[in-house]
Amino acid sequence: MIQIETGWLLLIPIFFGLGWLASRWDLRLEARQDERERLKQQRSTFKGLNLLLNEQPDQAIETLVKVAQLDPETVDLHFSLGNLFRRRGETERAIRVHQHLANREDLKPRDRDHAAYELGRDFLRAGLLDRAEASLNQVGAGKYAIPAKESLLEMYQVEKDWKKAIIAANELQGLQDKSHQLEIAQFYCEIAQEALRRADFPEAEGAIHHALSAIPNHARALILQGDFYLANERPQQAIDVWAIVARENPAYMHLVADRWMAAHHAVNQVNLGLDQLLALLKTQAIGELLDIVHKHMMQIRGAQAAEVMLVDVMQHSPTLSALSKLAETRLALAEVTxxxxxxxxxxxxxxxxxxxTTALARYTCGNCGFRARRFYWQCPGCNHWEAYSPRRTEGAVPSGPSM
Known part of the structure; x- marks a missing residue:
């Protein structure tokens, strides 16, 4: 049997104690190293933020990239870097950052949705609409579901893919306490208008029906319904529909006044149609309706009747446009007599x-102030629907964009 000296047994606890002290020392050294790294990252982060505040984005990006390289697990910092790249117009770098996040298996579902959303915005900024749609559709039902659907809705409108826009708008209504019926009605009107151009009357009729279901007596939908009847040689039904516009939304009658007269001509009631437009001038003389009524008055009843009409308009709704038409009418009379x-x-x-009058601002968007000489259902500046007042304005031209 092996004999172990008592002295060796006494060395065992000593070796154990030395090992424990060594491990504690290593832990302390590792903690100190971690603390130095943390302080270094903190100083670099603060330096990057300071550079951003001092409007030095290039140096800020370099500093923050170094921080991200020191700690690849910093998810929030990567999101910040990606957004900064996108704002700087460096969409390729933004895409790489957000793709790196989206491909990480260790991300929480919320962060994964965030990465998919930001990646979709990157693709939108780069004009890669198909990839943007695929990425935004990967966003789950969480914090980023609504902004993702809003981005999809905006993208479908840019693409003029009205059917997908309707689906996105309906999905948004299910996610938030906000109605999108106005946009949905307009999307169906866009479908109907395009179908009428192609003479696809069944699709046009169906789209108009859906638009009126979204918003009953919607002005644009009624105008298009009248166009549908007129294209199908049913002028009296067109007149009946447009009469609803004249009663419910008279400010929009200038958009249909010429076709209104054409429909009355088809049923041999030209004077009745003109009289009804003249009645509207008592409240709608400021705008294009006066121009159209003046044109038909000159053709049907002559310059003298047109002069009487304009004198009356100048008494209750004096404008430079009305004065210009009066001068034009009197010039036509003077050239004869x-x-x-x-x-x-x-x-x-x-x-x-x-x-x-040519230099006057015509139609102004109530949302962004964009001015245009013609009426738009969707503002070309901010893309809001029905932001233009149907009434043409006169006066000093405000500062801002125009076309």
Missing amino acids: GPETRVADLKSTLGLLKQR
Whole structure:
């Protein structure tokens, strides 16, 4: 039997104690190293933020990239870097950052949804719409579900994919306490308008029906329904539908006034149609309706009747446009009966008035202030629907974009 000396047994606890002390020392050294790394990251992060505040984004990006390289697990920092790249227009770098996050298996579901959402926005910024759609559709039902659907809705409108836009708008309604019926009605109107251009009357009729279901007596849907009847040689039904517009939304009648007269001509009731438009001028004389009524008045009843009408308009709704039309009418009369000096004076007056009215702001978006000479259902500036007032304005041209 092996004999173990008592002295060796006494060395065992000593060796154990030395090992324990060594492990504690290693832990302390590791903690100190971690603390130095943490402080280094903290200083670099603060340095990057300071550079951002001092409007030095290039140096800030370099500093924050170094921090991300020191600790690849910093998810929030990677999101910040990706967004910073995108704002700087460096979409390729933003895509790489967000793709790296989206491909990580250790991400929480919320962070994975965030990465998919940000990646979709990157692709949108880069114009890669198919990839943007695929990425945004990967976002689950969480914090980023609503902004992802909003981005999809915006993208479908840019693409003019109205059927997908309707689906996205309906899904948004299910996620938030906000109605999108107005947009849905407009999307169906876009489908109907395109179908009427193609003479696809069944699709046009169905889309108009859906638009009116979304918003009963919607002005644009009723206008398109009248166009549908007129295209199918049913002028009386077109008149009946447009009469609802005249009663419920008279400010939009300038959009259909010419076709209104065409429908009345088809049923041999031109004077009745003109009288009904004249009645609307009592409240709608400011805008294009006056121009259209004046044109038909000159054609049907002559310049003298048009002059009487314009004098009446100037008494209750005086505008430069009405004054210009009055000068135009009196010039037409003077060219037949008046002396040459009066004709010359009226031509000078009319020239000045037309120059002035041409420079006036016409339609202004109530959301972004974008101005245009023609009426739009969707603002070209901010893409909001029905943001334009149907009434044409006159006066000083405000600062801001126009077309």
